[in-house]
Amino acid sequence: xxxxxxxxxxxxGRAIIRTSGYLSRTAGEQLEAEIVRLLGGGVCRFVVNLHDxxxxxxxxxxxxxxxxxxxxxxGGDLAFSELTPVNEEIFRIMGLQRHARMLRNDGEAEER
Amino acid sequence: MNSPERQGGAGGPELRKLMFNxxxxxxxxxxxxxxxxxxxxxxxxxxxxxxxxxxxxxxxxLRDRESGDLVLAAARGTETRAGLRIPLPAEPARxxxxxxxxxxxxxxxxxxxxxxxxxxxxxxMGAELLAPLRFKEELVGVVVLGLKxxxxxxxxxxxxxxxxxxxxxxxxxxxxxxxxxxETANTQLRRKVAENRRLYRNLESIYGDTVRALGAAIDAKDxxxxxxxxxxxxxAVAIGRALGLPxxxxxxxxxxxxxxDIGKIAVDNSILLKAGRLDQEEIxxxxxxxxxxxxxxxxxAFPYPDVALIARHHHEWVDGSxxxxxxxxxxxxxxxxxxxxxxSFDAMTSDRPYRPALNLKEAVGRIxxxxxxxxxxxxxxxxxxxxxxxxxxxxxxPQIIDGLEKRYSSVAMIGSIERFLGxxxxxxx
Numbered sequence: 001x002x003x004x005x006x007x008x009x010x011x012x013g014r015a016i017i018r019t020s021g022y023l024s025r026t027a028g029e030q031l032e033a034e035i036v037r038l039l040g041g042g043v044c045r046f047v048v049n050l051h052d053x054x055x056x057x058x059x060x061x062x063x064x065x066x067x068x069x070x071x072x073x074x075g076g077d078l079a080f081s082e083l084t085p086v087n088e089e090i091f092r093i094m095g096l097q098r099h100a101r102m103l104r105n106d107g108e109a110e111e112r
Numbered sequence: 113m114n115s116p117e118r119q120g121g122a123g124g125p126e127l128r129k130l131m132f133n134x135x136x137x138x139x140x141x142x143x144x145x146x147x148x149x150x151x152x153x154x155x156x157x158x159x160x161x162x163x164x165x166x167x168x169x170x171x172x173x174l175r176d177r178e179s180g181d182l183v184l185a186a187a188r189g190t191e192t193r194a195g196l197r198i199p200l201p202a203e204p205a206r207x208x209x210x211x212x213x214x215x216x217x218x219x220x221x222x223x224x225x226x227x228x229x230x231x232x233x234x235x236x237m238g239a240e241l242l243a244p245l246r247f248k249e250e251l252v253g254v255v256v257l258g259l260k261x262x263x264x265x266x267x268x269x270x271x272x273x274x275x276x277x278x279x280x281x282x283x284x285x286x287x288x289x290x291x292x293x294x295e296t297a298n299t300q301l302r303r304k305v306a307e308n309r310r311l312y313r314n315l316e317s318i319y320g321d322t323v324r325a326l327g328a329a330i331d332a333k334d335x336x337x338x339x340x341x342x343x344x345x346x347x348a349v350a351i352g353r354a355l356g357l358p359x360x361x362x363x364x365x366x367x368x369x370x371x372x373d374i375g376k377i378a379v380d381n382s383i384l385l386k387a388g389r390l391d392q393e394e395i396x397x398x399x400x401x402x403x404x405x406x407x408x409x410x411x412x413a414f415p416y417p418d419v420a421l422i423a424r425h426h427h428e429w430v431d432g433s434x435x436x437x438x439x440x441x442x443x444x445x446x447x448x449x450x451x452x453x454x455x456s457f458d459a460m461t462s463d464r465p466y467r468p469a470l471n472l473k474e475a476v477g478r479i480x481x482x483x484x485x486x487x488x489x490x491x492x493x494x495x496x497x498x499x500x501x502x503x504x505x506x507x508x509x510p511q512i513i514d515g516l517e518k519r520y521s522s523v524a525m526i527g528s529i530e531r532f533l534g535x536x537x538x539x540x541x
Contacts, residue, residue, distance in 0.1 A: 025156050058136040059156055062163030065261055066189055069168050089128050094166045095262030 004053075006031060010038060014045040016106050020052035028063030035067055035078075044076035047106050051082035061094055068100045081106050133273060136164050140277060144284025147291050155186040157284065161255065161277045162188060165270055169238045169258030173198060174285060175251055180205060182254055189258065190237045198233055209251040214243040214266070214274050241266060243274050245282035252285045320366075327370030330377065334384045336464055337373070343515065345369035347454035347495075348447075350511040354494040357446060364416035365447045368409075372423040372451060375404030387465040399435045402427055422447040426455050429486040441488065449488040453479070453495055456486065461516055471519045473528060480532050490539040500529045 004027030006019045015038050019031065035046060048064075050056075056064070071078040081103035083091060091097055143156045154172055162170040169189040173182035176197075184196040200208075204227035208215075215221065217228050217239050228234055228242075238258040245253040255278050260266060266274075327341030348369045352362045376384065379401055383394045390398065406424035414420075425448040428434035430441040434452070441449075460475040470478065476499070483492050495512070502510040503525050 025159060057139055057160075058132070058163030058166075059139075059159040060163065061166055062159040062188065065163070065166055065168050069189060086128070089125060090132060093125050093129050093132075094163075095260070095264075096166075098263060099261070 004030065006034065008034060008038070010041075010043055013043055014047075015043045016047045016049060018049040018052070023050075023053050023056040023060035023064075025059045025063065028060045028067075032063055032067050032070075035071065039071065039074055039076065044071070044074065046071060046076065046078040047081050047103065048078065049081045049106055050084070050087060053087070054084055056087055056090065061090070061096070064096065065094075065099075068096070072099065077101075079103050081108065133164055136160055137277070137280065140280055144280065145287070147288070150288050151185065153284070154281075155188075157277075157281050158186040158255070159188060161274065161281070162257070164273060164277065165257065165266075166261045167240075167257045167259065168261050171237055171239075171256045172245075172253065172281070173256065174245075174253040175200065175205070185253070187237075192237060196233065198231055201227070203227075205251050208242070208244040208254065209246060209249070211244050212275070214241050214257075214271050214278070216241055216266075241274070243278040245278050245285060247279075247282045247286040250286075252282050252289075255281070323367050323370045326374070330371070330373050333376060333381065336385070336462065339515075340458055340462065341370045341373060343458045344372065344451065344454045346511040346514070347457060348450050350498045350507075351450045351454065351491060351494045352447070354498050355446065355450070355491070360416050361447060364414070364419050364422065365450060367414060367416060368419045368422035368426075368447060369451055369454065371409060371419070372405060372426045372455065373401065374408050374423070375401035375406070378404045385465055389466075399427075403436050418445060418447060421445065422451055426451040428452065430488050431485045434486070444488070446491070449491045453487050453491050456482070457495070457512070472513065472516055472525060473520050476525075476528060476532065480535075483536065489536055493533065493536050493539045496529050496533050496536075500526055500533075503529070 004019065004021035004023065006017050009016045009018075017031065017034060019027075021027065023031070031048070038046070068078050079101040080091065080096075082105060083102060088102060091102060140157055140160050143153045143160070146153055154174075158170055158172045162168075167189075171187040171190060171192060172185050173196075174185045175181070176183050179197075180200055180202065182198040182200050184192055184194065203223050207221070207223040215224065217234055219225065234242075234256065237256055239256045240259050241257040243255040243257070244251055245255060255274070257274070260270070324342060324345075327345070328339075331337045331340045331342075345366050348365050349362055352365045357365070379397050383390065383397055386394070402424050406420050409420035409423050412420070422445065425434075425437065425439060425444065428437065428439045428444055428448060429452070430444065430449065432438050432440040439448075457475055457479065460470045460478055461472070463469045476496075479487060479492060479495070483489055498507070499512050501507045502513045503522050505522075
């Protein structure tokens with residue numbers, strides 16, 4: 001199972017975080033800590049690109065829900081982009097699309 | 113990245129959810145079977161449950177066995193403080209234990225509804241559903257869940273999944289308690305073992321002192337042998353250690369050395385203290401003392417092997433001409449050969465009614481004459497090596513030369529010992 005990592009590109013109140021590897025508890029908490037850090041720095045619009053994350057477990061889902069709630073709680077906006085079909089299906093089953101947009105690509109966030 | 117799995121495959125949402133739940137259960141089992149980081153694992157278990165339903169708010173509370181209160185163990189998405197307690201009286205606890213399914217906080221259930229209404233903390237936590245954590249006939253805790261993240265109401269499938277996972281968590285909590293009890297029992301056992309070891313060491317020390325005192329009492333019968341048993345014990349133990357004897361045999365050797373002459377209590381003082389030549393009857397009486405020692409000591413259950421036998425045979429010679437049983441070298445235990453040399457050496461270097469003490473050089477010369485007749489060569493070699501070390505000043509405190517008058521030159525003595533060792537040549541066991 002690929003170990004988790006991410007890269008962040010933050011500009012003008014907007015951040016794109018590209019993840020790679022299995023999104024489990026430790027990985028989810030790393031991602032959450034990064035978003036909290038960015039929120040503290042004034043970023044309020046997030047795109048989490050999950051193209052290179054094939055697998056997300058229930059703990060990962062739980063943490064992502066917490067992340068969405070945290071961003072929304074501060075008046076921000078969070079979207080997921082480039083989900084694999086499996087992850088997209090899981091996100092829909094779990095109702096995440098009701099609270100966070102699912103984008104085909106990172107640029108789509110800007111188009112809206 | 114275009115594997116069938118990545119593409120989603122066939123089967124639709126229900127199959128996908130089922131597969132997701134199966135994989136969640138597998139991971140949950142792994143988390144809960146771990147003995148380490150239990151609190152962290154409870155948090156992971158709660159997240160796992162919350163992510164499976166899913167819900168944004170949830171908490172896991174464990175029941176305090178003593179007070180019966182529910183105590184917060186893990187939480188997510190809700191403002192809670194560490195150590196939060198919810199009183200749970202016996203009646204609602206029994207009612208929760210009887211529940212086979214999760215319970216809506218808004219449900220009308222006798223006993224439980226009044227308790228849930230009273231418990232404002234449940235509302236503050238955004239509680240929507242309670243799932244009892246039951247193991248057999250015991251309520252080990254409760255999982256509190258908020259609204260479903262999909263905005264839908266909990267359906268029978270959700271309730272079933274929550275209950276299965278709650279039972280799984282309850283089993284993990286129960287097992288953790290077993291581990292903890294086991295560890296506590298282990299710690300107590302280790303403490304007991306350490307205490308017993310201390311007691312044993314104390315007893316051993318008292319035992320050693322008693323044996324030494326008894327040996328000294330035997331020696332006191334004859335002013336010429338005062339301190340003899342103690343010196344024989346020290347010399348014998350030093351040789352035994354040089355030969356690498358096991359600790360149990362060393363202990364046996366020490367006790368046998370202290371008590372080897374106990375049979376002398378049956379020998380008349382007029383014989384023991386006689387300055388002149390002994391007649392046949394007197395010699396016969398003297399030769400009986402090892403047997404009397406054996407008779408006395410064989411009635412005692414020593415915690416070490418062959419103590420009485422070593423005492424019986426401390427006057428046996430390796431050529432089979434000793435007494436009382438004229439044993440040959442093959443029948444002699446190492447302890448018997450060692451005590452024979454230690455006893456003889458101390459006798460040589462002590463004053464006797466019929467002669468003054470020999471000096472060290474003379475005593476070593478006597479031992480040299482007695483090798484392969486009275487003394488075992490291997491034991492002699494070990495004795496000489498210890499002695500050489502002591503003469504060189506390497507051993508502190510010395511065991512063989514302690515108390516001897518230094519009427520020798522160390523250099524000459526070492527030379528003499530080394531010549532003797534050279535003559536002995538390689539000695540095989």
